[in-house]
Amino acid sequence: MSIVEAIRSALSAIGANALRSALTMLGIIIGVAAVIAMVAIGSGARERVTSQIKSLGANLAIIQSGNVTQGGVRLGAGASSTLTDEDAVAIAKEVDDVAAAAPVIVTRAQTVYGGTNWSTQITATELDFFTAREWDVAEGRLFEPEELRRGEAVAIIGQTVARNLFGEQNPLEQPFRIRNVPFKVIGVMAPKGQSALGQDQDDAIFVPLDTGRRRIVGRNYARDRSVQTIMVKFASEAAIAPGIEQTSALLRQRHRLMADQDDDFIVRNLTEIANTATQAATTLSWLLAAVAGVSLLVGGIGIMNIMLVSVTERTREIGLRLAVGARQRDVLAQFLIEATTLATIGGAVGVALGIGSALTIARIAGWPSVVSIETILIAVGVSGLIGVFFGFYPARQAARLDPIEALRRE
Amino acid sequence: MPLIEARELSRVYDLDSGRVTALDRVSLAIEAGDLVAVMGPSGSGKSTFMNLIGCLDRPTGGHYRLDGVAVESLSGDGLAELRNRKLGFVFQQFNLLPRVDACANVELPMLYAGADRKVRRERALAALGRVGLAERAHHRPMQLSGGQQQRVAIARALVNEPRLLLADEPTGALDSRTALEILALFQDLNREGVTVVLVTHDAEVARHARRVIRFRDGHLLSDQRQEPADARAALAALDAGILPDAEILQPEAAA
Numbered sequence: 001m002s003i004v005e006a007i008r009s010a011l012s013a014i015g016a017n018a019l020r021s022a023l024t025m026l027g028i029i030i031g032v033a034a035v036i037a038m039v040a041i042g043s044g045a046r047e048r049v050t051s052q053i054k055s056l057g058a059n060l061a062i063i064q065s066g067n068v069t070q071g072g073v074r075l076g077a078g079a080s081s082t083l084t085d086e087d088a089v090a091i092a093k094e095v096d097d098v099a100a101a102a103p104v105i106v107t108r109a110q111t112v113y114g115g116t117n118w119s120t121q122i123t124a125t126e127l128d129f130f131t132a133r134e135w136d137v138a139e140g141r142l143f144e145p146e147e148l149r150r151g152e153a154v155a156i157i158g159q160t161v162a163r164n165l166f167g168e169q170n171p172l173e174q175p176f177r178i179r180n181v182p183f184k185v186i187g188v189m190a191p192k193g194q195s196a197l198g199q200d201q202d203d204a205i206f207v208p209l210d211t212g213r214r215r216i217v218g219r220n221y222a223r224d225r226s227v228q229t230i231m232v233k234f235a236s237e238a239a240i241a242p243g244i245e246q247t248s249a250l251l252r253q254r255h256r257l258m259a260d261q262d263d264d265f266i267v268r269n270l271t272e273i274a275n276t277a278t279q280a281a282t283t284l285s286w287l288l289a290a291v292a293g294v295s296l297l298v299g300g301i302g303i304m305n306i307m308l309v310s311v312t313e314r315t316r317e318i319g320l321r322l323a324v325g326a327r328q329r330d331v332l333a334q335f336l337i338e339a340t341t342l343a344t345i346g347g348a349v350g351v352a353l354g355i356g357s358a359l360t361i362a363r364i365a366g367w368p369s370v371v372s373i374e375t376i377l378i379a380v381g382v383s384g385l386i387g388v389f390f391g392f393y394p395a396r397q398a399a400r401l402d403p404i405e406a407l408r409r410e
Numbered sequence: 411m412p413l414i415e416a417r418e419l420s421r422v423y424d425l426d427s428g429r430v431t432a433l434d435r436v437s438l439a440i441e442a443g444d445l446v447a448v449m450g451p452s453g454s455g456k457s458t459f460m461n462l463i464g465c466l467d468r469p470t471g472g473h474y475r476l477d478g479v480a481v482e483s484l485s486g487d488g489l490a491e492l493r494n495r496k497l498g499f500v501f502q503q504f505n506l507l508p509r510v511d512a513c514a515n516v517e518l519p520m521l522y523a524g525a526d527r528k529v530r531r532e533r534a535l536a537a538l539g540r541v542g543l544a545e546r547a548h549h550r551p552m553q554l555s556g557g558q559q560q561r562v563a564i565a566r567a568l569v570n571e572p573r574l575l576l577a578d579e580p581t582g583a584l585d586s587r588t589a590l591e592i593l594a595l596f597q598d599l600n601r602e603g604v605t606v607v608l609v610t611h612d613a614e615v616a617r618h619a620r621r622v623i624r625f626r627d628g629h630l631l632s633d634q635r636q637e638p639a640d641a642r643a644a645l646a647a648l649d650a651g652i653l654p655d656a657e658i659l660q661p662e663a664a665a
Contacts, residue, residue: 005521016509320505323466324519324566325494327487403466407501 003337010338013310014345021342024306027299028346028386029353031292032379036354037361038288039375044358044367045282051368055192055201056270057133059099059237061244063087063230063251066265081226082264085126085209087254088230092128095232095246097239102128103209103227107217111165111205113176118164121204122178124212125231132233140172140187143208151210156187158202178205181215240269296382299346300390307339307394318398319406332399339391340384347383351376412439413477413573413605414463420471421458432458434628435472440607442573445600445638447619448609454625457578460609464497464576465489477573494522498567500577504559506551512538512562513547519570537565541595557588564595568604575599575606581615587648593618594641 014021065082085103092101105124110117123129130142137156147154155178162171171185192201207216209227234243244267251265311318318331326334355371362369421433433455440446450456461467462474465481468489474481477496484492493499498519506515516534525533538547541561551559560580567575577596581589597618600606608619616622617639624631 012509316505317507323493323499325490325522327490330522404461
């Protein structure tokens with residue numbers, strides 16, 4: 001009997017007991033759906049993290065001014081400004097594999113252009129910042145070294161600021177005010193979108209470090225050369241860990257800390273932070289994997305059970321087939337194909353359900369959903385194999401029937 | 411060379427309760443083209459004999475040749491092939507597959523012979539025509555009467571052009587008129603050259619055979635030739651109202 005005919009006859013046998021077949025497939029359906037959803041969610045989450053790291057700038061560490069204890073009162077991170085732009089220069093020079101080290105001061109300020117005003121985040125920094133963030137202008141230009149050195153009143157604005165402050169106008173070369181200080185727009189940044197925390201990264205203005213320090217922030221920062229954070233970009237992911245260690249040692253030395261004193265700075269590895277974001281997704285994936293495993297096992301046992309029932313019910317049919325010339329292997333193949341067809345249909349339905357739930361979860365979680373054709377083929381293939389595995393015992397029972405006994409059975 | 415040649419054929423069952431000799435050294439030959447009734451009460455060994463000549467079972471002793479093939483030396487697959495090519499079975503309960511139509515039921519033996527779809531369909535329709543059911547080819551068994559179902563089963567048995575048609579109580583589940591029709595069909599087929607062996611406990615059925623073999627307690631009791639009753643003629647008489655049913659199918663004591 002050809003395989004096509006065998007499958008057609010299997011489909012007719014499955015269709016003859018539609019409800020029973022559907023219930024039997026349920027385990028496989030749930031199992032496969034869980035596998036598909038698991039893979040889709042897992043790779044979707046991974047993709048999201050990758051794109052977040054990318055948008056942040058890869059291989060990045062951020063050094064913050066640390067907690068300082070004044071008379072027994074611990075003031076927490078960033079409370080004092082122990083870091084200076086000289087630290088940044090030293091890091092760039094002395095730590096291995098540093099691609100960029102940018103001193104950064106961030107503040108919020110009101111900006112005014114003509115009759116429009118807009119509150120936004122002002123980042124005072126140097127050119128290394130744009131290297132570290134892997135971010136460039138869409139129009140205009142970045143700062144000239146001369147502008148940085150002299151602390152000129154030039155600004156590069158983000159897309160959101162451009163839209164809100166200048167509307168339809170071309171903002172380039174336009175004069176506007178930050179905290180009443182007149183500035184000139186020299187560039188507009190390329191769009192960057194949301195940060196990992198949901199912040200609009202395009203709602204920002206960048207000014208030269210000295211300009212920001214003296215004319216916008218004033219006070220504390222104006223007196224010395226201190227900065228809030230230093231952004232360090234390493235040449236590769238492997239360079240991050242040793243680089244952070246070297247940076248810490250360097251800063252301790254530069255800040256003249258005794259061996260028994262705590263660090264007065266905090267180093268954060270952003271890649272690591274981004275990676276922790278996958279943990280929830282990973283947990284969910286494992287949960288789904290457990291559901292999938294149990295369901296596939298239960299589904300397989302269900303198929304075995306129903307095939308045993310089917311063999312018992314169709315004993316006379318088997319006897320007849322043997323009498324008209326079916327060999328043992330024909331009967332074995334018939335029931336094996338029936339079990340496999342049952343499992344494969346269950347697998348296909350499970351794939352559809354899995355894609356549906358993956359899309360739903362991805363939409364709710366805001367992840368990209370990744371359902372690859374390989375996953376689908378593997379899922380359907382695995383369910384087919386389950387059919388073969390769990391169908392083998394009942395099929396062998398059928399093939400081993402004695403034709404005389406089988407024909408006599410009521 | 412006889413179609414069926416059994417020499418000292420024995421079948422012993424090893425049961426928990428001890429050894430049971432169902433068939434004890436039976437020697438018998440059946441020529442091609444004959445119409446034979448195998449009779450005997452239950453436990454006489456006739457079913458065991460039928461299973462052996464039908465290649466559904468293997469003898470525990472003696473020799474059996476079917477159409478020149480020494481059956482006792484064959485493997486399971488060899489027996490299956492022999493059943494497929496040289497034998498056609500007809501059962502008391504018809505044993506049709508309920509989910510498929512008459513034509514697909516008749517095609518079944520050819521499925522295992524490996525015939526292609528078109529050939530199968532043609533030959534199945536031809537076999538159904540031979541038993542007078544060409545118009546019912548696409549009815550399912552449930553939509554057919556008992557007699558029609560048995561005709562489908564006979565068409566299925568004939569479809570691979572077997573050397574021997576083996577019928578086990580073929581009229582046991584039918585009313586007397588339908589039984590006569592089926593017997594008439596067997597006689598027609600026999601006239602066309604098909605060798606038929608009817609296994610029955612019913613003497614009325616056996617009356618329509620040319621040769622009657624009787625078993626008792628695993629032994630051959632008698633082996634007689636006779637002038638067969640004409641089932642077609644009896645049917646005609648019945649239709650003409652000449653004879654009431656009761657007189658045609660007068661039960662006889664199994665001798």
